Amino acid sequence: MMHKTLQPICNAALLLCWLIVMTACTDDGALLPKSGGKPYEVVVTGNTEEAVRAVSTLLGALTVAGLPQREPTFDISQTTKGIGQATKYARSIINVNIDPEMTGKTRMSHRLDVYAKPQIVINICSPSARQLTTDIRSRQDDIKGIIDRFELEAGITRLSRHRNIKAEKAVKKMFGDVQIWIPEELTAMKKGHDFIWLSDNGKSAMRNICIYTYAYDNVTLPEGAARKRDSVMRKNIPGETAQMFMTTVHSPAPTARTTQHNGRRTMELRGQWVMKGDIMGGPFISRCLIDSTKQRITVAEAFVYAPGTAKRNIIKQLEAVLYTFK
Structure with a gap:
């Protein structure tokens, strides 16, 4: 049996541990694993091969200005298996989904540090592959800008620790x-x-x-x-x-x-x-x-x-x- 004089101390210790755990859980991204891959490596995934190919082909054609030789803006890999164990820890993810029940034009959103850190996840949804192909070309600068800003901020964060x-x-x-x-x-x-x-x-x-x-x-x-x-x-x-x-x-x-x-x-x-x-x-x-x-x-x-x-x-x-x- 626990000695009575130790009970308040143990209770205080338990409370302190609970506060530490709760603080860690509320620290955005504190418990996330480290993302894999190098800067400007992008995984394009989705629910149809045609949609994944359309986005990959468009982004794969972009090159970096000012270099003495031609270099792609992104190193792209493709999969139609969606965001699963094989892809969820990637540094940059573009998830493209075709939803026939959706109306209107292609929609795009993005979030930081969803499954790992640092990480950018861009979600693109369109009612059809044809609509996606029509809309996505006008959004390529937006996609490039989102990933560029993410990589720039990640680079500055790393630099802040190694000066x-x-x-x-x-x-x-x-x-x-x-x-x-x-x-x-x-x-x-x-x-x-x-x-x-x-x-x-x-x-x-x-x-x-x-x-x-x-x-x-x-x-x-x-x-x-x-x-x-x-x-x-x-x-x-x-x-x-x-x-x-x-x-x-x-x-x-x-x-x-x-x-x-x-x-x-x-x-x-x-x-x-x-x-x-x-x-x-x-x-x-x-x-x-x-x-x-x-x-x-x-x-x-x-x-x-x-x-x-x-x-x-x-x-x-x-x-x-x-x-x-x-």
Whole structure:
């Protein structure tokens, strides 16, 4: 028999355990298993082969802009078995169902962390395969955007746990009010005038982040930003000889778009770089913070050198870094 003096202590312990369990259960996604697969791997499933094939074919034709070689936006696998044990833990799932009793056009919804974490599940329902084929083409950008945002947020979440604080302090010291999260594996650093280059010095795939600033001086955007990039990189990232230096590929020209990011006017450039006088090259993405008050433009750029290797996931991983730039 339990001693009477121990009863209150045991009751308190049981209550504490119950509170811990209840707290864990209410923490959204806390008890979910880890999802399987790599970023941008998508499982398309559903209740008819025709519907699954229609969505898979459409998404499978999408390619990533700005890369030196053609790479698909998604790596797609298909099954008509629906969401079961074989698919429910996938990282990204598109579940397509044909419901003849449904009326109207194709409907689409999505949810995060349904069976695993991180995970995105997109549900598409249509009254017929014919209606699906008609409607789905106009929704491909929506589907791509949903998965892109999911992967970007997952990348930022991972980055938040694996940061190079020492490098971040160096950036803060040089650029003042600039903040950016640096991946912990980027440990090599080179400093110049208003310039920092961080790299992991990878042998098969080298990941790089550069931060630099220059005077606005009525720079014409985006053409002027690309020219400024050339002058900054030529000075700070030379090759093995004086005749070798990094430059931007201008044909095709980098793509540009201007947005508001963290309350500041931001321009994004996507394109390719090459090493003049050498065979090195690869993709780059830059985010330019435009400060019209101080007449300064501050740039965070990611570039990749990975000869003979798929570059989509590498540059996408570094793109998440740029979204912490403010």
